Amino acid sequence: MKAINVGLLGIGTVGSGTFRVLSRNAEEISRRAGREIRIGMIADKDVEKAKQIAGNSVAVTDDAFEVVSNPEIDIVVELIGGTKIARDLVLKAIENGKHVVTANKALLALHGNEIFEAAQKKGVIVAFEAAVAGGIPIIKALREGLTANRIEWIAGIINGTSNYILSEMRDKGASFEEALKDAQALGYAEADPTFDIEGIDAAHKLTIMASIAFGIPTQFSKAYTEGISKLTSEDIRYAEALGYRIKLLGITKRVEKGIEIRVHPTLIPAKRLIANVDGVMNAVLVKGDAVGATMYYGAGAGSEPTASAVVADLVDVTRMHTADPEHRVPHLAFQPDRMSDVGILPMSEVETAYYLRMRAYDKPGVLADVTRILADLGISIDAMVQKEPHEGEEQVDIIMLTHRTLEKHIDAAIAKIEALSSISGAVRKIRLEELNRN
Numbered sequence: 223m224k225a226i227n228v229g230l231l232g233i234g235t236v237g238s239g240t241f242r243v244l245s246r247n248a249e250e251i252s253r254r255a256g257r258e259i260r261i262g263m264i265a266d267k268d269v270e271k272a273k274q275i276a277g278n279s280v281a282v283t284d285d286a287f288e289v290v291s292n293p294e295i296d297i298v299v300e301l302i303g304g305t306k307i308a309r310d311l312v313l314k315a316i317e318n319g320k321h322v323v324t325a326n327k328a329l330l331a332l333h334g335n336e337i338f339e340a341a342q343k344k345g346v347i348v349a350f351e352a353a354v355a356g357g358i359p360i361i362k363a364l365r366e367g368l369t370a371n372r373i374e375w376i377a378g379i380i381n382g383t384s385n386y387i388l389s390e391m392r393d394k395g396a397s398f399e400e401a402l403k404d405a406q407a408l409g410y411a412e413a414d415p416t417f418d419i420e421g422i423d424a425a426h427k428l429t430i431m432a433s434i435a436f437g438i439p440t441q442f443s444k445a446y447t448e449g450i451s452k453l454t455s456e457d458i459r460y461a462e463a464l465g466y467r468i469k470l471l472g473i474t475k476r477v478e479k480g481i482e483i484r485v486h487p488t489l490i491p492a493k494r495l496i497a498n499v500d501g502v503m504n505a506v507l508v509k510g511d512a513v514g515a516t517m518y519y520g521a522g523a524g525s526e527p528t529a530s531a532v533v534a535d536l537v538d539v540t541r542m543h544t545a546d547p548e549h550r551v552p553h554l555a556f557q558p559d560r561m562s563d564v565g566i567l568p569m570s571e572v573e574t575a576y577y578l579r580m581r582a583y584d585k586p587g588v589l590a591d592v593t594r595i596l597a598d599l600g601i602s603i604d605a606m607v608q609k610e611p612h613e614g615e616e617q618v619d620i621i622m623l624t625h626r627t628l629e630k631h632i633d634a635a636i637a638k639i640e641a642l643s644s645i646s647g648a649v650r651k652i653r654l655e656e657l658n659r660n
Contacts, residue, residue, distance in 0.1 A: 226255070226540045227262035229289035229320075231311060232301035233272045236325055236352070237264075239525030240299065240532045241275060251533065255540040259533075265289045290315040297539055299532060300324040309333050316340045316348070321543070323535040325352035325528055331426040334433070334440035338553040345547040349535035354427040355380055355504045357527030358520040359534065364434045364508065365555040371510025373435040375475040377488075377657055380427045382502030382522045383411045383418035384450050384470040388487075389500040391458045392467065398453055410502055420449030421470060421485040428472035432483050435508075436476055436564070437556030441483070444566035448486035457579060457650060460621050461489050464605065466577075467497040468652065480565040482572055489577050489623075489654040496657065507657060515657075570630040575604065575654040578622045578632075580639065581646040584611050588644040589620070595638045596624070599631045617646055623654060 228244075230237055241261060244251065252258045265286040266272040272282045283289065290298050290311055298315040300322060302308055308329050313336075315322050322341070324330070330337065330350055341348045351361045355378070364373070379385050383405055390401035402419065405411035417423045425445040433440045450470050461468050466489040475482040490497040495517055499505040504522025509515045521527035542550050552558060582588045589608070596603065605623040624632070636649045 223257040225258035225260050226296050226536075226543065227294055228259060228536065229292060229295035229298045230261050230264045230301070231286045231289060231299060232303070233264055233266045233275055234301065235525045236528045236532065237266070237299075237301045238275050239529030240301070243526060243529045243533050244536075247533075251537060255537045257540060259536050259540055262295060263289050263292055286311050287314065290318060290320065295320060296543070297321045297323060297536060299536070300326060300329075301532070302326075303328075305329050305332055309337070312337055312348070313340055316344050316346055319344060319346060321347045321349070321539045323349045323352075323532055323539060325350070325532060327353040327423070327426040327430060331429040331440055331442040334430065334554075338558075341553065342547075342558055347539050347542060347550065348553055349539050350430070351535050352528050352531035354430055355506060355518070356520070356522040356524060357530040358504060358506065358518050358522065359531065360431070360506050360508075360518050361434065362534075363516075363518060364431060365551060368508060368510050368513060368516070369555065371512045373476065374509045374511060375473065376428075376431055376435055376506065376508050377471050377473045377496070377655065378424075378428070378431070378506035379469055379496060379499050379504055380472050380506065380522060381418055381421070381424040381470060382504060383415065384421075384424070385499065385504070386410050386502045387419070388450060388453070388458070388468060388470065391453070391455055392462065393500075395455055395459070397455055398451060419451050421447040422449075424470060424472045425483075425485045428474055428483060428485055431472075431506075432474035432481060434555045435474060436481055437554065437560065437562050438481060438564060439561060440554075441566055444483060446484040446486065446569040446572075450487055453487055453652075454650075456619070457577075457652065460579065460607070460619075461577065461652075462492070464577075464607070464621070464623065465492055466490060466654070467492050469497065469499075471655070473655065477567065477573075479571060480567040482567050484569060484572065487652050489652055490657055494657050570628070570633070572629050573626050574629070575626050575656075576624045576632050577650075577652040577654050578624065578636070579650040580620050581617045582620050583616055583644045583646065584618050585644065588642075591642055591644060592620070592622075592639055595635050599627075599635045601625070601627045601631060601635055
């Protein structure tokens with residue numbers, strides 16, 4: 223049977239890993255796919271580097287459009303990143319009747335609707351397992367393995383850089399700045415770490431998972447995003463003392479009023495498995511009505527872990543290469559004409575529990591004032607700790623855990639608490655999720 227020719231756009235970290243895995247496991251892969259899968263052409267700005275990796279057996283060019291226009295190429299693997307040129311290349315490949323495999327979460331979060339529509343019209347496949355959680359097969363699990371379930375919620379540690387920083391802050395008592403510097407020195411964080419530490423990367427991935435879980439169009443602009451740069455070692459320590467750990471979570475949930483899509487630091491009970499996922503590892507919890515809570519764990523980035531997902535997509539596409547497009551698994555799990563238009567909930571309407579930390583003057587009546595404000599807004603307290611002041615200090619830390627309430631109510635309460643003369647500075651708010659099976 224004729225071999226499948228792959229055009230590889232970008233041979234950096236993931237591209238070189240893909241080349242290695244395809245070469246090393248060629249026989250095993252062909253036995254699974256039913257035919258040989260080989261890289262027939264590579265595009266990379268650094269032609270010499272590409273030739274060093276690929277040798278003389280593969281044509282190399284610095285013009286990616288030459289690859290997507292080559293009639294001999296069956297599948298285009300897009301690994302260049304970014305959204306502008308990548309979008310143009312992917313759409314051109316689709317226009318030319320080529321299947322596409324991509325690891326580009328930002329591209330799909332921002333332009334997925336356009337890309338999937340174009341692919342459907344042309345009868346080609348866009349596969350993207352590597353776009354979310356590296357080597358963890360979470361897209362396949364959501365799209366196929368859990369297809370019998372009504373997905374209720376997803377909660378994931380889906381950014382290894384942030385998880386490493388939070389692990390260092392907890393284990394070593396490091397400040398955020400110290401942990402970030404360490405992550406950069408080890409190559410876990412970029413020189414400009416904004417996408418990772420401010421939750422943008424996680425929100426790209428969560429947007430894709432929400433679309434597959436609930437059958438809605440990709441809507442990155444409606445995802446709530448809050449990063450970890452304002453967290454302090456004090457918050458990490460207080461949370462630990464109360465039996466919780468802080469993780470940057472991506473959470474998407476189906477509720478009566480709509481769909482939640484939110485990324486933010488979250489207190490999780492320390493006894494939960496996901497609370498014990500440390501370092502650069504990723505984990506995703508998925509709650510289905512039939513199966514209950516399931517968890518997927520593994521390397522969320524890296525050359526060969528991500529290449530594992532890219533090659534798995536190549537095998538899937540090869541198997542379905544000649545299949546009737548009407549009988550393929552839909553890109554976002556649900557049939558395109560059965561997608562839902564349910565709304566995305568604004569953060570003010572999200573209901574969860576909260577951790578509040580405030581600096582108060584050590585004098586009578588302070589707690590009474592704070593609890594009265596909370597009570598007036600229907601917010602009940604689950605736990606409270608007041609720290610003893612250090613010698614010579616006039617202020618103390620007060621930490622409260624609330625029961626579930628609407629975000630707009632807790633924000634209104636915080637505004638009133640901060641206006642009290644007995645409270646110094648801003649109140650620190652971190653959301654809290656139990657993540658139990660209910």
